[in-house]
Ligand SMILES: Cc1cc2nc3c(=O)[nH]c(=O)nc-3n(C[C@H](O)[C@H](O)[C@H](O)COP(=O)(O)OP(=O)(O)OC[C@H]3O[C@@H](n4cnc5c(N)ncnc54)[C@H](O)[C@@H]3O)c2cc1C
């Protein structure tokens with residue numbers, strides 16, 4: 001592992017980028033050199049609360065997707081496995097994206113050799129609906145008047161069309177039930193170290209992106225983009241490296257505090273009894289890859305024609321798959337029409353599984369999940 005500060009040599013990209021525009025520059029290098037078929041990134045949709053996954057094949061289109069969209073809790077693992085399996089792809093990944101990709105690689109649903117993973121450190125995402133509501137309530141602003149948003153020094157900051165800025169402490173928003181999504185508040189993987197590189201503003205200087213180079217492929221990306229003349233790099237000072245690790249440590253401590261408060265409070269049976277068996281949580285889950293052939297669609301799970309399976313039997317099947325594989329991405333919470341904290345339940349079980357086996361879903365490289373362990377193969 002090594003560290004660099006990087007910035008784009010292309011002024012337009014540098015101006016459009018969130019930090020130094022390094023991520024967009026690396027994408028440009030990969031596309032221009034023909035090393036990938038396309039780039040999977042996030043571009044703004046109708047407004048700042050809308051982030052849309054986009055597959056870019058022409059480097060002139062990259063600028064439209066530069067920047068960080070904090071109200072875009074998207075997932076890319078399932079997009080790659082469903083639509084881009086045979087393509088060479090470079091993709092931006094938050095830690096939960098990377099964890100889902102890692103689990104899908106273990107299931108042979110994504111080819112590791114086909115993808116470049118450009119990690120983004122992540123302090124959390126805000127649900128678009130929550131984002132709009134909290135801006136109305138705590139910023140006293142029409143959400144449609146917001147031009148851009150950023151998270152800086154613990155504040156969620158908005159910039160209005162007239163150029164003025166307003167910021168509120170994320171901690172204060174979260175005390176009132178707003179701010180980051182619930183799963184993000186307890187997410188304890190903040191730097192995606194199993195991506196080829198992990199990029200962020202922690203430890204960086206103004207106009208630069210701090211990059212942790214995690215493997216050989218990551219080093220090739222940096223060297224290639226430098227040799228192509230699109231990226232400039234320099235070494236970060238030791239205190240910056242230490243400061244970044246310190247912030248990561250603080251974020252992880254805050255997450256584990258939330259875990260210790262939230263895990264005991266959830267009553268699984270009460271929650272499952274409210275489930276209406278709509279399958280939305282299964283369909284959105286990046287790890288549930290086999291929806292078309294899912295056992296839950298089989299006759300023996302259907303009680304009567306056109307009815308859903310018993311919610312408890314349904315959740316039992318999901319639990320048997322997810323308890324060791326859940327990457328706590330929170331997509332299931334986002335879509336549940338009954339507001340059941342599905343991810344909290346599965347994440348709590350994943351942590352129990354971790355305590356017994358040391359396996360962290362989407363992170364552990366050395367240990368395989370049970371269904372993929374040698375013992376299982378021998379059986
Ligand atoms: C939700 C979020 C939270 C973050 N939190 C932190 C943090 O706490 N600490 C830290 O050090 N860094 C954090 N980052 C990373 C940081 O904001 C920059 O993305 C990173 O430094 C790269 O900067 P850049 O100028 O090189 O990237 P750019 O050249 O601007 O490229 C950024 C790329 O990220 C993609 N992207 C934007 N939003 C998303 C998204 N929601 N999901 C996936 N891809 C996206 C864009 O499409 C673009 O391709 C966060 C990023 C995001 C998206």
Ligand code: SF4
Nearest residue numbers: 095096122124184187
């Ligand atoms: S679950 Fe973690 S990695 Fe994913 S968006 Fe939330 S804080 Fe970021």
Ligand code: SF4
Nearest residue numbers: 285326329330332343
């Ligand atoms: S169960 Fe929910 S939180 Fe866990 S991986 Fe699936 S969608 Fe994400």
Ligand code: SF4
Nearest residue numbers: 275276278279281336
């Ligand atoms: S989304 Fe909610 S209601 Fe629908 S099946 Fe999942 S837990 Fe049940």
